[in-house]
Amino acid sequence: MAAGMDIPPTRLIRLLQLGHAERALEAQAIWQCVSCQTCATRCPKSVDCAGVMDALRQLSAERGVATPEQQRTVLFQKAFLRNIRRNGRLNELELIGEFKFSTFLHGRSLSFLFKDATLAPQLMKRKKFHLVGEKAHDRAVVARIFARCMDNSLL
Amino acid sequence: MNLAYYPGCALHGSSNDYEQSLRACLETLDVHLKEIDDWICCGATAAHSLNQKLSVALPARNLALAEDEGFREMLAPCPMCSMQLLKARKALAEDEALRRSVSEIVELEVRGETQVLNLIQLFETIGLDRLKAAVKAPLGSICAACYYGCLLTRPASVVEFDDCEQPRSMEKILEALGGKTVDWNYRTECCGAGMTMANEQTVLDLSHKILSNAAAHGANCLVVACPMCHVNLDMKQPDIERHYGVRHAMPIYYLSDVVGLALGFKPEALGIDRHFVGKA
Numbered sequence: 001m002a003a004g005m006d007i008p009p010t011r012l013i014r015l016l017q018l019g020h021a022e023r024a025l026e027a028q029a030i031w032q033c034v035s036c037q038t039c040a041t042r043c044p045k046s047v048d049c050a051g052v053m054d055a056l057r058q059l060s061a062e063r064g065v066a067t068p069e070q071q072r073t074v075l076f077q078k079a080f081l082r083n084i085r086r087n088g089r090l091n092e093l094e095l096i097g098e099f100k101f102s103t104f105l106h107g108r109s110l111s112f113l114f115k116d117a118t119l120a121p122q123l124m125k126r127k128k129f130h131l132v133g134e135k136a137h138d139r140a141v142v143a144r145i146f147a148r149c150m151d152n153s154l155l
Numbered sequence: 156m157n158l159a160y161y162p163g164c165a166l167h168g169s170s171n172d173y174e175q176s177l178r179a180c181l182e183t184l185d186v187h188l189k190e191i192d193d194w195i196c197c198g199a200t201a202a203h204s205l206n207q208k209l210s211v212a213l214p215a216r217n218l219a220l221a222e223d224e225g226f227r228e229m230l231a232p233c234p235m236c237s238m239q240l241l242k243a244r245k246a247l248a249e250d251e252a253l254r255r256s257v258s259e260i261v262e263l264e265v266r267g268e269t270q271v272l273n274l275i276q277l278f279e280t281i282g283l284d285r286l287k288a289a290v291k292a293p294l295g296s297i298c299a300a301c302y303y304g305c306l307l308t309r310p311a312s313v314v315e316f317d318d319c320e321q322p323r324s325m326e327k328i329l330e331a332l333g334g335k336t337v338d339w340n341y342r343t344e345c346c347g348a349g350m351t352m353a354n355e356q357t358v359l360d361l362s363h364k365i366l367s368n369a370a371a372h373g374a375n376c377l378v379v380a381c382p383m384c385h386v387n388l389d390m391k392q393p394d395i396e397r398h399y400g401v402r403h404a405m406p407i408y409y410l411s412d413v414v415g416l417a418l419g420f421k422p423e424a425l426g427i428d429r430h431f432v433g434k435a
Contacts, residue, residue: 001345001361004357004360031354032354032357034200034305034345034347034348034349034350034354034357035200035203035204035305035348036304036305036306036309036344036345036348037305037306037309037310038305038309038343038345040309040310041309041310041311041319048310050310054203054204054207057204057205058204058205058206058207061205072353072354073350073353073354074205075353076201076352076353077200077201077204077205077353078201078205080199080201081198081201081202081205081206081209084195084196084198084201084213088193088195088196089164089167089194089195089196090164090165090168090196091168092164092168092169096352099352099353116352122431123169123390126172126429126430126431127171127429128168128169128170128171128172128429129168129169130168133168134164134167134168136193136194136195137193138193141216141261141262142195144262145209145212145213145216145260145261145262146209148212148259148260149206149208149209149212149260150205150206150208150209154205
């Protein structure tokens with residue numbers, strides 16, 4: 001993954017060591033990272049670079065430094081967590097709808113809104129999608145776990 | 156053999172073909188899965204990207220649910236789920252104060268003793284000799300590029316499975332079933348994982364490289380053991396072909412698909428007919 005990054009993991013770690021957190025937080029790389037763990041696995045100093053990426057994403061999202069393009073990943077992840085908080089398990093159809101709607105509110109891109117519109121019928125034809133998704137029974141406990149772990153207003 | 160089963164959201168959603176084929180194989184091999192009662196999502200990338208505590212608590216509750224049902228072993232066929240479960244298990248084992256506080260958060264005592272297996276490990280536990288003995292239709296026509304992706308072997312200190320740079324466990328299974336495998340370069344490169352929706356271009360680029368490299372080394376199919384790899388390489392393959400103006404037509408099988416075929420199942424019984432890319 002590092003090949004396509006504006007600032008690769010090694011240099012991100014160096015920026016942090018030198019105290020330039022604000023530059024690291026602005027890097028496109030932290031949103032390009034797919035958590036594949038290659039950097040952490042290969043680091044000769046055993047630095048958990050992927051874990052550092054997680055921390056940078058959390059800080060960036062909290063401080064609101066991410067640009068609208070970068071926000072797409074945050075919006076997806078927030079929609080994902082809201083979905084689990086509500087259902088206990090992921091409802092893919094709901095997630096896609098919610099993600100598309102929130103990115104539309106942010107960027108007003110109609111083409112992105114409708115880009116995957118043909119996917120749902122294709123998945124349904126293959127019985128890979130259910131209109132009514134599964135839910136955990138004890139959803140109240142899931143909501144309580146969320147409330148104990150994070151400030152709900154962040155989602 | 157009885158073990159707890161944590162399907163995770165993907166196997167009960169758009170990757171239900173994976174569940175179909177692994178259930179078919181395991182029933183034939185006398186492995187009985189007991190789905191964990193009222194399991195919840197592991198939180199996946201979203202949780203560990205946005206909230207550290209949540210990314211331990213969600214899998215921890217599932218570990219506790221399995222322990223309450225008396226299970227010592229659990230199958231988690233999605234590498235994202237198994238990595239999250241193992242990461243939580245490790246964190247809890249190393250920090251008693253954390254274990255106590257997470258137990259309170261999830262409203263269950265989490266001992267963190269349940270062993271978590273991925274599907275390759277389960278087949279290894281069943282044993283290559285037993286698999287070999289059960290073969291009804293050797294995989295003579297298959298020349299597979301075994302694709303591990305990222306989370307099956309990484310982070311190595313968490314998943315403690317196979318060699319993280321040169322894994323061989325899937326090849327050994329394929330060869331035991333009479334199939335051939337190829338040596339190729341992208342076995343542990345990432346396909347883009349859960350970025351399919353949010354960062355599609357990354358997925359198209361990475362998956363195109365994986366498909367091209369497998370074909371260049373003479374593979375006639377890819378074998379995966381991850382629902383996200385399957386989505387990116389199979390479901391997105393028509394998009395990859397359109398974007399790059401190439402034709403891959405590379406069938407993508409779950410490991411349980413090829414095991415099932417060798418055990419004598421018809422492709423339809425394994426859900427292979429529900430993949431996006433058909434037989435070449």
